[in-house]
Amino acid sequence: MATCLPLVRRRCPTCASERFRADGRFRVNANHKRLDAWLLVLCTGCGETAKLTVFERMNVRSVRPELLDRLHANDPRLAFALLQDPVVRRRNRVALDWDDAWRLDTGGSGHPDGEVVDVSVRFAARIPVRPVRLIAEGCGLSRAEVERLISDGRLVAAVGLRGRLSGDFTFTLKR
Numbered sequence: 001m002a003t004c005l006p007l008v009r010r011r012c013p014t015c016a017s018e019r020f021r022a023d024g025r026f027r028v029n030a031n032h033k034r035l036d037a038w039l040l041v042l043c044t045g046c047g048e049t050a051k052l053t054v055f056e057r058m059n060v061r062s063v064r065p066e067l068l069d070r071l072h073a074n075d076p077r078l079a080f081a082l083l084q085d086p087v088v089r090r091r092n093r094v095a096l097d098w099d100d101a102w103r104l105d106t107g108g109s110g111h112p113d114g115e116v117v118d119v120s121v122r123f124a125a126r127i128p129v130r131p132v133r134l135i136a137e138g139c140g141l142s143r144a145e146v147e148r149l150i151s152d153g154r155l156v157a158a159v160g161l162r163g164r165l166s167g168d169f170t171f172t173l174k175r
Contacts, residue, residue, distance in 0.1 A: 001105055001124035005080055007097040008041050010050065017045030019097060022083060024076035027051065028068070033060050037071050039079055039088075052092045054082060084126055102127045104137050117173045123166060131161040135171065149173070 008020040020041035029036045035058050038051035054071075055063075070078045082088050083096060102125075121134065135155070136143045149155035150162070157171035 006101045009095040012043040014048045015046040019044040024079040025074050026071045098127050120170045122168050126166040128164040128166040
């Protein structure tokens with residue numbers, strides 16, 4: 001599950017840093033019957049503010065009142081949802097950096113006991129993580145041990161475990 005907003009990967013024109021921190025603040029601008037809305041992000045290097053476009057030149061009547069209220073209230077959950085939206089990310093040409101922005105909740109003991117263990121992994125948010133790292137953290141193993149288990153065929157899953165995943169999956173661990 002997510003613990004905070006991810007960092008936004010975008011080049012800063014002032015200091016050439018490539019990371020921006022979103023804290024959930026928005027700016028809304030009205031010009032006659034048109035609205036613009038931006039999510040404000042701060043450069044981690046120099047503190048310069050950049051704007052990620054949420055929408056531009058929209059008619060006031062086409063914006064849902066509850067969305068407008070959330071923008072004015074600087075709702076951090078709205079910021080989280082907008083950062084996850086692929087349309088917003090593509091429009092602003094940004095990527096997300098999820099390092100240190102998530103945690104693993106095992107719901108019990110971290111080290112599974114037993115000869116064969118079936119594990120179901122559910123994501124509370126669409127956070128791209130490497131399953132090898134997730135399994136290593138959850139089972140109290142090193143990543144090299146998890147790689148060895150995959151190579152030996154004692155850790156199997158219907159999905160590839162060596163790339164990145166952001167959707168639910170299951171795996172079986174044979175001790």
